[in-house]
Amino acid sequence: MKDIKDYHLLQHNTFGIDARCHRFLEYATVEEAQQVAAILRETSLPYIIIGGGSNLLLTKDYDGIVVHSAIKGISQHPTLRSRLICGSGEEWDDVVAFCVDHQCYGAENLSLIPGDVGASAVQNIGAYGVEVKDLITEVEAVEIATGKTRVFSCEECGYSYRQSRFKKEWKNRYLITQVTYQLQTTFEPHLDYGNIRTELERKGIAQPTAQQLRQVIIDIRQAKLPDPKVMGNAGSFFMNPIVAKEKYEQLAAQYEGMPHYTVDADHEKIPAGWMIDQCGWKGKSMGRAGVHDKQALVLVNRGGATGLEIVELCKVIQRDVKEKFDIEIFPEVNII
Known part of the structure; x- marks a missing residue:
């Protein structure tokens, strides 16, 4: 577990704001998440829980604790291969790439969305007609107040457009440790949002494969969205x-x-x-x-x-x- 005082957050926000926090805690296992929860229960300092920092704007130094997950891992369910169990600190786009490589379909339109797995479950990320709530089956988290592990169904998370209970009444109550996604075994592309069909036609692709659709989404996003490393x-x-x-x-x-x-x-x-x-x-x-x-x-x-x-x-x-x-x-x- 990382526990660092007076920590620079420059590498934890894509806006490139060089703010600091009083203390930085990072957990890499469920047990470490429980240790972090114990620290948060005992402190009087305010705290925030962040993901990859791609949805964060810091306006000043934060005189409190910043908590971050570093739990890694992408694995297929032992009997249901289209169900993926992912650590909350895993990069979301790596999950999409894994899906396509392992014939698990439905996440292609969410390619290249920045951020972590844990943030996907908090934000209900979406793009090009697809929302991650349609893929999530369970969210596992450590309850800060008790240190106990909880498992929430997708329905319990109360998802709506870019919203969840983790953003509202559950804010700062749970440390997400893993998310389970249910993909499809049959590829059924979603092509009717934005300029996906136009880009496919430009490339001469009539019936895209999952990999081709993922690449088209990546190309579209890169053409219109600036690289945060540059701007x-x-x-x-x-x-x-x-x-x-x-x-x-x-x-x-x-x-x-x-x-x-x-x-x-x-x-x-x-x-x-x-x-x-x-x-x-x-x-x-x-x-x-x-x-x-x-x-x-x-x-x-x-x-x-x-x-x-x-x-x-x-x-x-x-x-x-x-x-x-x-x-x-x-x-x-x-x-x-």
Whole structure:
């Protein structure tokens, strides 16, 4: 177990903010997670639990404890080979790669999403029409208050769009240790979201294999999302708002060709990036914080920006979207 005082968090956030925390605890086994839980029970300091830092914006030094999982491992269930048991500190994209390599299907559209397995279960990550809640069967965690191991079914986790009980009423109550995913043995590609079909046609692929679909998703993401090693960012900064059908129809009458995705009979999802672009923010900056020139949903650190500068840009964008569309957009990123 790692237990380090006055710890630099630069390597634990993709925005590239060089903040520190008072104490850093990292567990690599269930037993170490129980040790960390015991420390947290005894301390009066505040604490936060982080994953890979790809969904984190630090606005200042954190005068508390930062907890991180380093539990590794991807294994197939001994009798059900399409069920994967993954350590919470494993990189999510490594899990997707493992799935494709071992003929376990359904995660291809979630390729190249940054972050850890544990964060996938907290955030209910999603992309290109697929959400991880549709793959999760169980989440194992150590309860901080008791040190006991708990196993939650997918239903118990209360998943919805980019939400779970781990983000709401269970926040800071559990240390996730492993997640179990159920994949499919038959490949049924999801191609009707975003520009997947267009990219496949450009490559001359009519019926993609799982590996080809994964590569197309990777190519699309790399073409529009900046590499955080080059330009600090946390991927999609805002959640796409879900609005009533009536609100969508009102806007569709004003904006011909407005992109949208049907959620159900009464609701539509409108891309936040499109609205931000319509407000003229794509490629623009406020000081050292800016909006990516290829994807307006992504806020970037153009070099030396503080977390507070990025928050200020976020607020101005929220104000402009509200004024133009009468829709509130909210950060997907966890702001500390």
